[in-house]
Amino acid sequence: MNASSAEDEPGDLPGRASDQPRYVQVADELRAAITAGHFAEGDQLPTESALCERHGVSRFTVREALRRLQAEGLIRRRRGSGTIVDTGGQVLRQPLSDVAELLQYAAGSTFEFRVHGRIALSEAQAAEIGIGAGSRWVHLSGVRTLAPGGAAVAVTDVYINPDLEAFVSALRPGHETLFQQLGAAAGFRVVRVEQDIRAVAAGGREANLLGMARRAPVLRIIRVYKDESDRIVEISISAHPGDRFTYSMHSDQV
Amino acid sequence: MNASSAEDEPGDLPGRASDQPRYVQVADELRAAITAGHFAEGDQLPTESALCERHGVSRFTVREALRRLQAEGLIRRRRGSGTIVDTGGQVLRQPLSDVAELLQYAAGSTFEFRVHGRIALSEAQAAEIGIGAGSRWVHLSGVRTLAPGGAAVAVTDVYINPDLEAFVSALRPGHETLFQQLGAAAGFRVVRVEQDIRAVAAGGREANLLGMARRAPVLRIIRVYKDESDRIVEISISAHPGDRFTYSMHSDQV
DNA sequence: CGGGACAATTTGTCCGGACATATTGCGAAC
DNA sequence: GTTCGCAATATGTCCGGACAAATTGTCCCG
Numbered sequence: 123m124n125a126s127s128a129e130d131e132p133g134d135l136p137g138r139a140s141d142q143p144r145y146v147q148v149a150d151e152l153r154a155a156i157t158a159g160h161f162a163e164g165d166q167l168p169t170e171s172a173l174c175e176r177h178g179v180s181r182f183t184v185r186e187a188l189r190r191l192q193a194e195g196l197i198r199r200r201r202g203s204g205t206i207v208d209t210g211g212q213v214l215r216q217p218l219s220d221v222a223e224l225l226q227y228a229a230g231s232t233f234e235f236r237v238h239g240r241i242a243l244s245e246a247q248a249a250e251i252g253i254g255a256g257s258r259w260v261h262l263s264g265v266r267t268l269a270p271g272g273a274a275v276a277v278t279d280v281y282i283n284p285d286l287e288a289f290v291s292a293l294r295p296g297h298e299t300l301f302q303q304l305g306a307a308a309g310f311r312v313v314r315v316e317q318d319i320r321a322v323a324a325g326g327r328e329a330n331l332l333g334m335a336r337r338a339p340v341l342r343i344i345r346v347y348k349d350e351s352d353r354i355v356e357i358s359i360s361a362h363p364g365d366r367f368t369y370s371m372h373s374d375q376v
Numbered sequence: 377m378n379a380s381s382a383e384d385e386p387g388d389l390p391g392r393a394s395d396q397p398r399y400v401q402v403a404d405e406l407r408a409a410i411t412a413g414h415f416a417e418g419d420q421l422p423t424e425s426a427l428c429e430r431h432g433v434s435r436f437t438v439r440e441a442l443r444r445l446q447a448e449g450l451i452r453r454r455r456g457s458g459t460i461v462d463t464g465g466q467v468l469r470q471p472l473s474d475v476a477e478l479l480q481y482a483a484g485s486t487f488e489f490r491v492h493g494r495i496a497l498s499e500a501q502a503a504e505i506g507i508g509a510g511s512r513w514v515h516l517s518g519v520r521t522l523a524p525g526g527a528a529v530a531v532t533d534v535y536i537n538p539d540l541e542a543f544v545s546a547l548r549p550g551h552e553t554l555f556q557q558l559g560a561a562a563g564f565r566v567v568r569v570e571q572d573i574r575a576v577a578a579g580g581r582e583a584n585l586l587g588m589a590r591r592a593p594v595l596r597i598i599r600v601y602k603d604e605s606d607r608i609v610e611i612s613i614s615a616h617p618g619d620r621f622t623y624s625m626h627s628d629q630v
Numbered sequence: 631c632g633g634g635a636c637a638a639t640t641t642g643t644c645c646g647g648a649c650a651t652a653t654t655g656c657g658a659a660c
Numbered sequence: 661g662t663t664c665g666c667a668a669t670a671t672g673t674c675c676g677g678a679c680a681a682a683t684t685g686t687c688c689c690g
Binding site: 169170171185199200201202203204205 | 639640641642
């Protein structure tokens with residue numbers, strides 16, 4: 123029943139955004155205003171009641187929107203004082219706090235890949251991910267760059283659930299994540315992402331593609347994407363060059 | 377064991393736990409019930425209305441408590457279906473989703489250190505952290521082990537704000553984090569933690585302490601702890617052996 | 631001029647209610 | 661027996677209101 127599925131919802135307008143909850147819309151507007159520079163670092167945001175009036179919503183909705191921005195690390199709030207823009211000077215960092223910031227990261231970079239077809243995971247790989255060995259997956263591999271033609275920031279191997287093989291040929295490189303495209307085409311939604319981060323020595327292929335010395339330290343990030351029914355729809359194994367990539371996080375309200 | 381449940385109601389203190397918000401108390405009780413095994417993996421938790429009745433609070437309070445547990449990765453919720461315990465089988469992983477799971481991590485390991493006294497950060501260090509070079513800090517260094525006498529899982533350098541120098545001598549090794557001890561002694565609260573993760577080659581000292589080859593890949597985690605007034609109270613730089621340490625995270629509700 | 635009391639402002643906590651939407655079980659219909 | 665549809669259930673969204681607590685500016689007084 124997903125509105126974004128293949129059997130379109132022509133309806134009235136391309137309102138995929140407008141049928142989202144109000145607090146998401148408010149959060150999106152505020153985020154856009156911040157990233158567009160309407161609010162500088164350290165600036166005071168309008169108070170909750172002001173935002174209520176401007177957007178014509180209740181305080182519940184405004185607080186829910188602000189909670190999201192706070193979770194993303196864009197704002198800081200203090201009782202009695204107000205809400206200020208505090209992104210922690212995040213310049214060229216790849217943030218992931220808890221939500222769909224994976225999407226934001228993907229939107230700021232480009233991913234090019236090619237499909238290798240079905241393969242069976244090796245024992246070592248299966249053990250590292252925590253999947254039964256010998257299971258079959260559709261294998262893709264590619265590189266991610268911040269700017270087209272620029273230096274690679276990641277070499278990635280992707281393994282897609284064979285149930286979704288029919289949709290693989292429709293995947294296109296670019297700014298949208300693979301799991302977004304798959305979900306829109308096959309009608310599921312990724313609701314859980316697990317990821318492991320390790321430091322390993324670059325293998326020959328990785329070193330070659332990333333332009334670094336063999337056995338140089340790389341950040342290996344393994345992500346497992348699951349949908350509503352806990353089905354693993356995609357697994358990605360990325361290698362990031364240690365000298366050009368920093369993984370940044372924050373955590374509020376301890 | 378959880379550190380927060382240790383000092384519950386000693387009597388003299390006017391209930392530091394009991395004057396906390398209701399939703400924190402409800403969350404603590406539920407978390408304790410889960411970790412104590414009263415709810416097994418996959419079990420269904422009581423519904424929101426049931427929890428409202430049991431704890432005598434409104435649905436707002438219950439939802440706020442459940443939201444916390446969900447952010448910690450202990451439960452999963454589905455509209456129409458209910459709330460189930462789903463910790464993702466977190467065994468021997470070092471999780472940090474967004475909150476005070478740093479504390480949980482620290483509680484499961486031991487940190488031994490010694491104090492080196494005041495030093496000035498080198499230019500390289502200051503630049504890596506994002507602090508003005510030449511600033512003075514109180515330097516500590518130590519190793520973290522999962523079991524006393526076991527293999528080291530981290531070599532850590534800690535830099536403490538010189539304003540807190542008077543409290544450094546009272547710091548004790550063990551299961552409690554340094555910033556917890558400092559906060560309790562000096563009367564502040566850490567409300568924001570920023571951390572950067574990179575892959576680097578082990579230096580001579582790190583390789584020696586961790587028992588690994590020089591230039592082997594290590595995970596370098598830099599954490600900056602800030603209190604309510606945005607003051608940096610502590611900076612820690614940890615090196616984790618790439619082959620013995622995995623940094624695990626999760627993210628729900630994309 | 632400095633300091634302390636006070637009031638206004640702003641976010642945090644908490645309540646009650648209402649309707650929307652996804653899920654599940656059950657019974658009726660075929 | 662299988663399937664369809666409906667009702668019951670549970671969480672998600674959203675509103676209005678109320679009071680608490682922290683911050684900040686102001687004003688009076690010594």
